[in-house]
Amino acid sequence: MTITITAFERSPDGGKGLARDTRVRWALEEAGLPYEVRLVSFRAMKEAAHLALHPFGQIPTYEEGDLALFETGSIVLHIAERHAGLFPADANARARAITWMFAALNTVEPPILELVTVKLVEGDKPWKAERLPLVEDRVRARLNPLAARLGDGDWLDGGFSAGDLLMVSVLLRLRPSGLLNEFPSLAAYVARGEARPAYQRAFAAQLAINAAPLPAG
Amino acid sequence: MTITITAFERSPDGGKGLARDTRVRWALEEAGLPYEVRLVSFRAMKEAAHLALHPFGQIPTYEEGDLALFETGSIVLHIAERHAGLFPADANARARAITWMFAALNTVEPPILELVTVKLVEGDKPWKAERLPLVEDRVRARLNPLAARLGDGDWLDGGFSAGDLLMVSVLLRLRPSGLLNEFPSLAAYVARGEARPAYQRAFAAQLAINAAPLPAG
Structure with missing residues (x-):
């Protein structure tokens, strides 16, 4: 099942990796899971479609089939429980x-x-x-x-x-x-x-978005 | 296995139930689990024996056989994962x-x-x-x-x-x-x-401790 997360269309930190999607990207990279990213603007974050996913109007969110989660801690836990690389076996x-x-x-x-x-x-x-x-x-x-x-x-x-x-x-x-x-x-x-290496990949992925020109419109 | 938690010898709120042991007591009551309580003074919370259980020198802690946990959220999650009453089946x-x-x-x-x-x-x-x-x-x-x-x-x-x-x-x-x-x-x-009822029992248990005279010594 495709995993889709949301991230800032333009992060307030300009790509320093402090936005919370970096934490989720890092967990997905440690677990070796591919994922897609849907970018949201500050305005769209407060609109009904996004609020249905995240009641507090923030990023990141996590969608996988029928499941929709918010809260970085919960998303990282969800990934860690289901895939190797983030939790010990004991x-x-x-x-x-x-x-x-x-x-x-x-x-x-x-x-x-x-x-x-x-x-x-x-x-x-x-x-x-x-x-x-x-x-x-x-x-x-x-x-x-x-x-x-x-x-x-x-x-x-x-x-x-x-x-x-x-x-x-x-x-x-x-x-x-x-x-x-x-x-x-x-x-x-x-x-x-x-x-x-997983952090490096996560950091580079968020930086690429924030270094790119904003989409027109 | 016996479950032992720690709580303030005397809560700063005087028994209003705001100390975080109430959250753990409530979870244990919802799950129907008996537990013991070890009271710690403000001084003892910062001493080595307690810091070994809780590196930040706070309450509550949770001990069950070989396992020692701190952080209320983690303790509640641990209880909820292993006993009915706190998580849905799906x-x-x-x-x-x-x-x-x-x-x-x-x-x-x-x-x-x-x-x-x-x-x-x-x-x-x-x-x-x-x-x-x-x-x-x-x-x-x-x-x-x-x-x-x-x-x-x-x-x-x-x-x-x-x-x-x-x-x-x-x-x-x-x-x-x-x-x-x-x-x-x-x-x-x-x-x-x-x-x-589980909250009521948790609240009453912490109140009983805070309403009782402090032990001599």
């Missing part, structure tokens, strides 16, 4: 990999998104300068224990898993802030993720 | 229920937690009054499409699922703000969740 190790997926999205990502809020969404507000270090400290409060748990391991729990895929994707957002480089073992962990 | 419907679990934790909860930041964590800052309506609008930007998708349904996608369990738990945090009551269908949805 049931307990698999449950721990899922734990790291949720840790990436529910524990580590929220303060990182607050950093986007303070810098961009509220970048013109008078409290920006005073709030920034507070929010940065909240990010460090997640990175410190994460670095402690990673130790000198290559990945969070044995071999590479969907938990690492999401954690690396979340940490990648931090690079422009300089915070990631305060934690050399985490910076190296992210670099290991980026070096994977 | 594979596609199950994938959609998982999508709602991630939507609750990664799309709806982050702006709700920002509300806690603006009111409590940064409650003494000069920008509180001006930031509060901005953050409230971000919460509404999630509740509007959520209410649209729920429509006049009892639950988000057919029967009650682990997706509803987490979404109701996340929305419950909003009640003191008054924002939930701006969306009568969501307030009724939350009330339906709270009325479930």
Whole structure:
């Protein structure tokens, strides 16, 4: 069955790979699955046809036969459960990999998104300068224990898993802030993720779209 | 095998059920599973024994034989995958229920937690009054499409699922703000969740701990 995902017609990051379709592309590449991409404009994302797929009007979505999913975490889990390459075989190790997926999205990502809020969404507000270090400290409060748990391991729990895929994707957002480089073992962990051929293919595919001229009309 | 979870020795909310162990208790009650609770103090949560279970030094954790998990979403998923009561039988419907679990934790909860930041964590800052309506609008930007998708349904996608369990738990945090009551269908949805006997038992169990005198020592 054909897998179709959606992505921004033009990503707000201009092709740096931070849009969430990159996470899904990466998972599909790790699993060796071909997929098609339907590009959506900012306007189309808020229209009924797309809202039927994604009630919050975002990307990516995932369609496979009768099944339609949204939420990157759920899509990556769906792929990981059905194909080799993203979960260990042992049931307990698999449950721990899922734990790291949720840790990436529910524990580590929220303060990182607050950093986007303070810098961009509220970048013109008078409290920006005073709030920034507070929010940065909240990010460090997640990175410190994460670095402690990673130790000198290559990945969070044995071999590479969907938990690492999401954690690396979340940490990648931090690079422009300089915070990631305060934690050399985490910076190296992210670099290991980026070096994977599946990530490289995913990154190149989203870049090709964002580097191409916009379709006329 | 005995299931043991951890919970606050004394919850910051004094027993209102907002600590995340309530979510896990609720899932265990829906599945009809007995469980034991180990209480941890704020100090013990940051010590090595607990950090071995939960690298970020939080509650709840979940132990079952050789398996140790953290992250509420992961624990609820683990329970739902192995026991009746939290997932539909159909594979596609199950994938959609998982999508709602991630939507609750990664799309709806982050702006709700920002509300806690603006009111409590940064409650003494000069920008509180001006930031509060901005953050409230971000919460509404999630509740509007959520209410649209729920429509006049009892639950988000057919029967009650682990997706509803987490979404109701996340929305419950909003009640003191008054924002939930701006969306009568969501307030009724939350009330339906709270009325479930399994939720009632979970709530009573955490309240009993928080209403009891602290152990001496």
